[in-house]
Amino acid sequence: MYVDTHLHLYEPWLSDEERITEADRQKIIADITQNEIVTWAQSCDIPSFEKTLKYSKQSEYIFPSFGILPWYAHEYADKLGEITTLCEEALMLGEIGLDEKYAPNKASVPHQRPLFQAFLEASEKHNLILNLHFRGGLEREGFEYLKSYDIKKAIFHSYSGSPDMIKEINDQGYYYSYGAANFEGRGNPRRERLTERLQLIPDDLLVLEIDVIQKSNFQVPSKVFSKMLRAVAEFRKTTPEDIEATNHKNVCRLVEDDPKLKSMEQLLRI
Numbered sequence: 480m481y482v483d484t485h486l487h488l489y490e491p492w493l494s495d496e497e498r499i500t501e502a503d504r505q506k507i508i509a510d511i512t513q514n515e516i517v518t519w520a521q522s523c524d525i526p527s528f529e530k531t532l533k534y535s536k537q538s539e540y541i542f543p544s545f546g547i548l549p550w551y552a553h554e555y556a557d558k559l560g561e562i563t564t565l566c567e568e569a570l571m572l573g574e575i576g577l578d579e580k581y582a583p584n585k586a587s588v589p590h591q592r593p594l595f596q597a598f599l600e601a602s603e604k605h606n607l608i609l610n611l612h613f614r615g616g617l618e619r620e621g622f623e624y625l626k627s628y629d630i631k632k633a634i635f636h637s638y639s640g641s642p643d644m645i646k647e648i649n650d651q652g653y654y655y656s657y658g659a660a661n662f663e664g665r666g667n668p669r670r671e672r673l674t675e676r677l678q679l680i681p682d683d684l685l686v687l688e689i690d691v692i693q694k695s696n697f698q699v700p701s702k703v704f705s706k707m708l709r710a711v712a713e714f715r716k717t718t719p720e721d722i723e724a725t726n727h728k729n730v731c732r733l734v735e736d737d738p739k740l741k742s743m744e745q746l747l748r749i
């Protein structure tokens with residue numbers, strides 16, 4: 480069974496030239512339903528969360544996650560109360576984290592930590608799954624925050640931190656998601672570094688993600704996912720079926736005792 484732990488159905492940071500059309504988005508949603516791909520749809524700000532909520536009503540396989548990407552922290556500096564309310568209602572939290580280096584607007588920098596802490600408080604209180612974006616050397620700081628809040632279900636999305644920290648993250652029982660974006664166009668030094676880390680991740684902490692589908696390389700999720708299984712399997716010297724089963728088993732472990740994700744549990748046939 481295919482399970483995608485990180486997909487954006489709407490990306491606020493893409494230009495109109497890069498962003499998929501509404502017709503293509505409908506193809507994605509139909510493909511998810513037809514192929515029964517349990518999909519965790521990430522959001523980057525409140526408007527993209529509202530869109531994601533709307534799309535999730537079109538398929539029982541789409542589960543919306545509420546998050547504000549650190550890039551937009553300055554836009555929510557005086558709305559932390561609203562964020563906390565939305566967290567209370569959310570099924571999962573993401574995409575959230577810390578990222579000064581790639582933030583297009585540096586005005587976000589002083590507001591990233593208070594925003595991140597609002598999400599961590601909610602996760603600690605309700606044991607919510609977190610999809611985490613730590614970039615540009617802030618992976619260590621992010622990890623220390625998780626430990627200080629007693630976070631149990633964390634996923635480092637495309638973990639880019641030091642390989643030396645992986646042992647500590649493993650000991651904490653946190654997960655790592657890698658996928659399509661890490662394999663396309665290999666040869667790019669950043670991607671090489673990420674796939675190098677993928678070799679160090681233990682089987683019981685690896686989950687898969689598609690992340691972004693753009694206009695230029697449009698393919699429906701079932702196609703992207705099967706291609707990704709082959710790429711990850713080749714890289715980890717095993718079969719696509721084995722990677723698919725590993726991902727499914729790890730997702731089941733993350734979901735199984737979560738009262739908010741009962742309908743997902745049924746689809747996952749736990």
Ligand SMILES: [Zn+2]
Pocket residue numbers: 485487521574690
């Ligand atoms: Zn993402």
